[in-house]
Structure formats: structure tokens, C-alpha cells
Amino acid sequence: MGDFESTEILKNVKFENINWYFHSYLKDFIKEDDYCIVDSYIAEEDTYEVISNLARTCLFLDDYYRIKYPKGTVIIPSLKKKEFVDSTTLTRYIAGPHVICLRHNFTKIESRSIRKDLANVLITLGGSDITAFLKQIIKSLCRKYPNIFFHVVSGRKNINIESEEFDNVQLYTDLTAEEMKQLMLMSDLTITGSGQTVYELIATRTPFIPIKVAENQQSIVSNLLELSLTNDFINYLEDDPLRNLLNNFEKNIPYSVRKNQYEKFSNFIDRNSTKNIVNYFLINHDIEDKFRLRVATNEDIYNVYHLSNDSTVRANSINQKKIIWKNHREWFNKVINNDQYLFLIIEDKNNKFVGQVRFEIKYKVALISISIEKEYRGNGISLSILLKSVQECTQYFENVKNIIAYIKISNIASKNYLKELDLSL
Structure with a gap:
């Protein structure tokens, strides 16, 4: 709704x-x-x-x-x-x-680079009704920089920017997401309102000058400054914003300034944000409040050993043979001391052992394994715990792009809830 x-x-x-x-x-x-x-x-x-x-x-x-x-x-x-x-x-x-839920077209960005010469500038101030200010920007920049072409995106078809006065400006209206993306990728610099467009500019790694045109944009502006994603911003709500913009524009002409901002934008916004939001939605927080995840320690060796030899766990494992203690001890010590593993223990709020989730990292791929104590199976905790553990994994190992699970064909229950996570099976 x-x-x-x-x-x-x-x-x-x-x-x-x-x-x-x-x-x-x-x-x-x-x-x-x-x-x-x-x-x-x-x-x-x-x-x-x-x-x-x-x-x-x-x-x-x-x-x-x-x-x-x-x-x-x-x-x-x-x-x-x-x-x-x-x-x-x-x-x-x-x-x-x-x-940050990007429009679909912005989730897949072809590689781009920053040109040394400032040739194309995009101007997009969003839906704010500041037509007079926009006209001032266009006239001032077109007149001062005749060798730069300005692409102006506006929601108003009748803006009348007097383009006949300049041959270095073009007005666009009613652009699709793909058309907007292509304009950003073509631009060497953008003058933008400090709304949602900022996120798409960061996703396309397009250098920009932010203009605060409404009070509800202050949080974005503050974050840009705090994270050093921009050196300054223009406040339309204060005196003489045009003069401030022209001064700021001059500072952004050098290639080194634009390249520095371009490099900071690399992989800043998670293009899997839609999947992340769905995962948060699917997590049963009532269950999450009753259980927690922590990194495995030496004291967990016995609980993991007994769970691993549970009859159902062994039946659903690729290797169905019972695990002997000597082999388990060697394996356990190797795993908890290996920085290419994330070994998580599931506990209830009383610190009672509930199960384990394990990730083995192989370059950009994580192999996942999960097992739950018998008394906790069938009550819906597996999906919520898995969602939470995947979040933990991607925080520990930022380079991981795919998570894979090896599951027996007969293990229907595990296949079903792992499919909900969109994992490779």
C-alpha cells in the first residue's frame, strides 16, 4: 500500500x-x-x-x-x-x-571512467518548484562556459529556458530510468538537488555538487559532508545561492577533484539492497529476540560434536558416517582457528545451545552449513537464523558475492527455506 x-x-x-x-x-x-x-x-x-x-x-x-x-x-x-x-x-x-532501494536500471552499472576535460554537465534539481533559480543557473553557466554542454532535466515542460540564446544547453523531461542513467554516465559533473537522485549519482559514480533545496534534505547533506563524499554544498534557502554555486562549480572543474569524488563512490551503495530489504522483512523478529548468534569458542566443541552425530543431521549430510571424537576434535580446532571460516553458535536467551551455522570462504563464495537441535526444529527459526547469519557473513567478509549450500536431493525442508534466501543450491 x-x-x-x-x-x-x-x-x-x-x-x-x-x-x-x-x-x-x-x-x-x-x-x-x-x-x-x-x-x-x-x-x-x-x-x-x-x-x-x-x-x-x-x-x-x-x-x-x-x-x-x-x-x-x-x-x-x-x-x-x-x-x-x-x-x-x-x-x-x-x-x-x-x-537504499535503487531503481532497477541503476543496480547494473557498466564500468565508467572520468574524463579529464569537463565537457558535459547534468543539471537536475528534482521536483522542487525553483524554476526561477534553475533559469538563473542555466543562463549564468551557459554564458560563462560556452565550451561546456549543459543537459537540464526538469519536470516542467514549459520551463522556457530561452535555449535559443545558447547553443550549449538541452532540456529533457519525462525521462525513463534508463535514459536518466545514461545521462549520468555521460556527464563529467552534475548539479543536483540533495534528494534521492544523490543515491543514483553515487551508484553511477558521477561527481556532483549537491544543492539543498528543502529542509528534509538536510540529513543527506550532513551525511555527505560527514563521510567526506563531498567537500561542500549549496544552500538554496540562504542568501545568494547562485554566487555560491558558481564558486563551487569553478572548484570542481579540475580533473583531480572530480576523480577523487568518483573513487570514493566505488561500491558505496549495495546494489543488492532490494534483497536486503526483503530479508529484513522475512526475519521473524519475535524469534530473533529469543535467540542470538555468537562466534564459536573452544567450549562449544562438545555441543557441536553431539549435534553433528544426531541421527537426522547425519542422515541429511553428504557424509552419513558417524563422526569419531578424534576426527571431530582435529576438525573443530582447525576451523575455529582459520580466518577463512565464520563459525557461529546459536543460543537461546538463557545461553542454551540451539545449533550452529558455518561459512567456509573461498574467494568470493561462501559455503554455508546449518544444523539445529531436535527440540527446536519445525518451529520456524531456521529461516530467521539463516537470514541473520547471512547478514553477519557479509559484514565479516565484504568480498563475498555468492553463498552456496550443498544439500541432499531428499532434504526437501532445507531446500525450501534456503530457496527463500535465493541461495545457490
Whole structure:
């Protein structure tokens, strides 16, 4: 549910357009087993409360902590990673570059480089109604830099930039995501509003000058400065923004300045963000609160040994022979002292041994293995624990791009929940 107009996000998607602000409709429509995703800049807290109470799980999309959310998971795209739980509502807030949901076209970027000469400049200030300022920018830059071509993206077709006065400017409207991406890849520098476009510029590694055109963009601007992703920004809301922009533009002409920003953008935004968000959505947080993961120690050798020789664990293993103690001790000591393994122990809140998850790292691939004590099987913890352990693995080993599991054909249960993680089996 969300506030959608005729946008590209709904292209080729079957959907029903309804007035979902009526609580009576929500109570008839939402079932107790439903998973609800809500993306809205309009809905009030009471509407979110109704949805949260009716649905099994809720995921709320937000940009700047707009309201106090009810129980659920709130995803906030941000350049800085931050995760916390509001203890009063049990709402989980997940922020960071790993949950910046890029448009599909921006998840696959061909390699690019930065040209030494500043030849093409993109100007895109977003949906803000600052037409007069945009005209001032165009006239000033086109007049001062006749050898630079300026590509201006605007949501207004009738902006009338008097392009006949200049032969080094072109106006674009109603661009698709792919067309916008290609403009960014062609540009040597971009002048941009400090909204969501900043994330796409970072994903395409396009150097840019950020302009704060609204107060709700302050968090993005602050993060850019704190992370040294930009040296300065233009505040449209303060005096003489045009003069400040022209001075800043001059500073960004040198190749070394643009190249430095280009290099900082490398792999900054996780292009698997959509998958990350889905994983957060699927995690059963009631289960997660009852169990925890920690790195294995020498004291875990006996619990792992007994679990490994459990009849069901052995039956579902590639090697079904019973493990003798001597071999287990040698193997265990080798694994916990090898930096190419991540060996995690699952415990309940009383520190009782529940199971183990193990990752063996081979360059950019992680081989995963999981086993759970008999009394905890069948209650839905495996998927949630796996999702959490995969997050741990990718934090420990940032170079890992694929996770693979070797599973017997007859082990249907493991195949099913591992497929939900989109792992290679």
C-alpha cells in the first residue's frame, strides 16, 4: 500500500487503486496472515497503527523519520548505517546504504571512467518548484562556459529556458530510468538537488555538487559532508545561492577533484539492497529476540560434536558416517582457528545451545552449513537464523558475492527455506 500516481514503478504490474485511508476498508481487506508494505508521505499514525494491528508483519518505507511508527520494520535509505529498536513500540529501524532501494536500471552499472576535460554537465534539481533559480543557473553557466554542454532535466515542460540564446544547453523531461542513467554516465559533473537522485549519482559514480533545496534534505547533506563524499554544498534557502554555486562549480572543474569524488563512490551503495530489504522483512523478529548468534569458542566443541552425530543431521549430510571424537576434535580446532571460516553458535536467551551455522570462504563464495537441535526444529527459526547469519557473513567478509549450500536431493525442508534466501543450491 502506498501513494502512487502513474509511475514507472507500477509498469506492467497488476494493482488495484483504492482509498486505503478508510479504516473500515483496511479492517475488511487485511488478514492476520498478510505481510504489508506501506510507502506513504501522507498517511497518519493512526492508519499505520490499524495496519500494524491487523497484519502479520509490516514493513514501512520512510526517508526522514516522518512519524512515530507502530510495531514493524522501518526502512530508511541513508548513507550512514544505523539500526535500533524503539522499546516502547518494538519498532525496528534499519537505515544505511545497504537498504537504499535503487531503481532497477541503476543496480547494473557498466564500468565508467572520468574524463579529464569537463565537457558535459547534468543539471537536475528534482521536483522542487525553483524554476526561477534553475533559469538563473542555466543562463549564468551557459554564458560563462560556452565550451561546456549543459543537459537540464526538469519536470516542467514549459520551463522556457530561452535555449535559443545558447547553443550549449538541452532540456529533457519525462525521462525513463534508463535514459536518466545514461545521462549520468555521460556527464563529467552534475548539479543536483540533495534528494534521492544523490543515491543514483553515487551508484553511477558521477561527481556532483549537491544543492539543498528543502529542509528534509538536510540529513543527506550532513551525511555527505560527514563521510567526506563531498567537500561542500549549496544552500538554496540562504542568501545568494547562485554566487555560491558558481564558486563551487569553478572548484570542481579540475580533473583531480572530480576523480577523487568518483573513487570514493566505488561500491558505496549495495546494489543488492532490494534483497536486503526483503530479508529484513522475512526475519521473524519475535524469534530473533529469543535467540542470538555468537562466534564459536573452544567450549562449544562438545555441543557441536553431539549435534553433528544426531541421527537426522547425519542422515541429511553428504557424509552419513558417524563422526569419531578424534576426527571431530582435529576438525573443530582447525576451523575455529582459520580466518577463512565464520563459525557461529546459536543460543537461546538463557545461553542454551540451539545449533550452529558455518561459512567456509573461498574467494568470493561462501559455503554455508546449518544444523539445529531436535527440540527446536519445525518451529520456524531456521529461516530467521539463516537470514541473520547471512547478514553477519557479509559484514565479516565484504568480498563475498555468492553463498552456496550443498544439500541432499531428499532434504526437501532445507531446500525450501534456503530457496527463500535465493541461495545457490
